[in-house]
Amino acid sequence: MVEVRIRVNGVEEVLDVEPRVSLLDTLREHLGMTGTKKGCDQGACGACTVLADGERINSCLALAVQYDGRSITTIEGIDHPLQEAFVRHDGLQCGYCTPGQICSAIAMLDEHARGAPSAVTEPAATAAPELTGEEIRERMSGNLCRCGAYNGIAEAIAEVAAR
Incomplete structure (x- = not known):
């Protein structure tokens, strides 16, 4: 031990x-x-x-x-606006993946704000790229959802990012 x-x-x-x-x-x-x-x-x-x-x-x-x-x-x-946004945008169904999705999204928003690139970030980007649906999906690709709530998850993240 x-x-x-x-x-x-x-x-x-x-x-x-x-x-x-x-x-x-x-x-x-x-x-x-x-x-x-x-x-x-x-x-x-x-x-x-x-x-x-x-x-x-x-x-x-x-x-x-x-x-x-x-x-x-x-x-x-965690006490974060993403939690309420997930509910508003129907970003969960069974809820099994939701804790991991929320933890990942919180860190992803911070990574994006710091200007960390993703696989779909334009090479010429010098500042944080626009957080498009494609950016969100790429940055969250390590989190799976059996229920297929990906649209609601992406919408919740986009809403919080826009604040």
């Missing part, structure tokens, strides 16, 4: 975990943070997306010991 100190949703946690335990399993099984979902457990679906020091990560691919001394934000620690 290894002692790991992580700040989860603003609360300092000290845990004894096996070095091979994922951050996802640590959040869910050791801390009861079940809002973060286990989808594929292979980093392909994005259901487990959380924020590590403000950056989005797939917590199923991260070992808890890697995040010793870092700050993790799960859906339980």
Whole structure:
């Protein structure tokens, strides 16, 4: 066992975990943070997306010991206009992917504001590109939705980005 100190949703946690335990399993099984979902457990679906020091990560691919001394934000620690926008734009159906979608969208909006390019960003762009539907879809492509609520998700993100 290894002692790991992580700040989860603003609360300092000290845990004894096996070095091979994922951050996802640590959040869910050791801390009861079940809002973060286990989808594929292979980093392909994005259901487990959380924020590590403000950056989005797939917590199923991260070992808890890697995040010793870092700050993790799960859906339980988020109060953001995106949550209401998802409801207004019908950006969820079953809701399973929604925590990961929201965490990813929050980080994506920050990445965009900082001018980080995506695969569809025009090469000549010197400032943050316009956040078009194509930009949003590319930047959110790591998060899957079985129900197909992609249009509502993109509309919710666009609404919040326009504010």
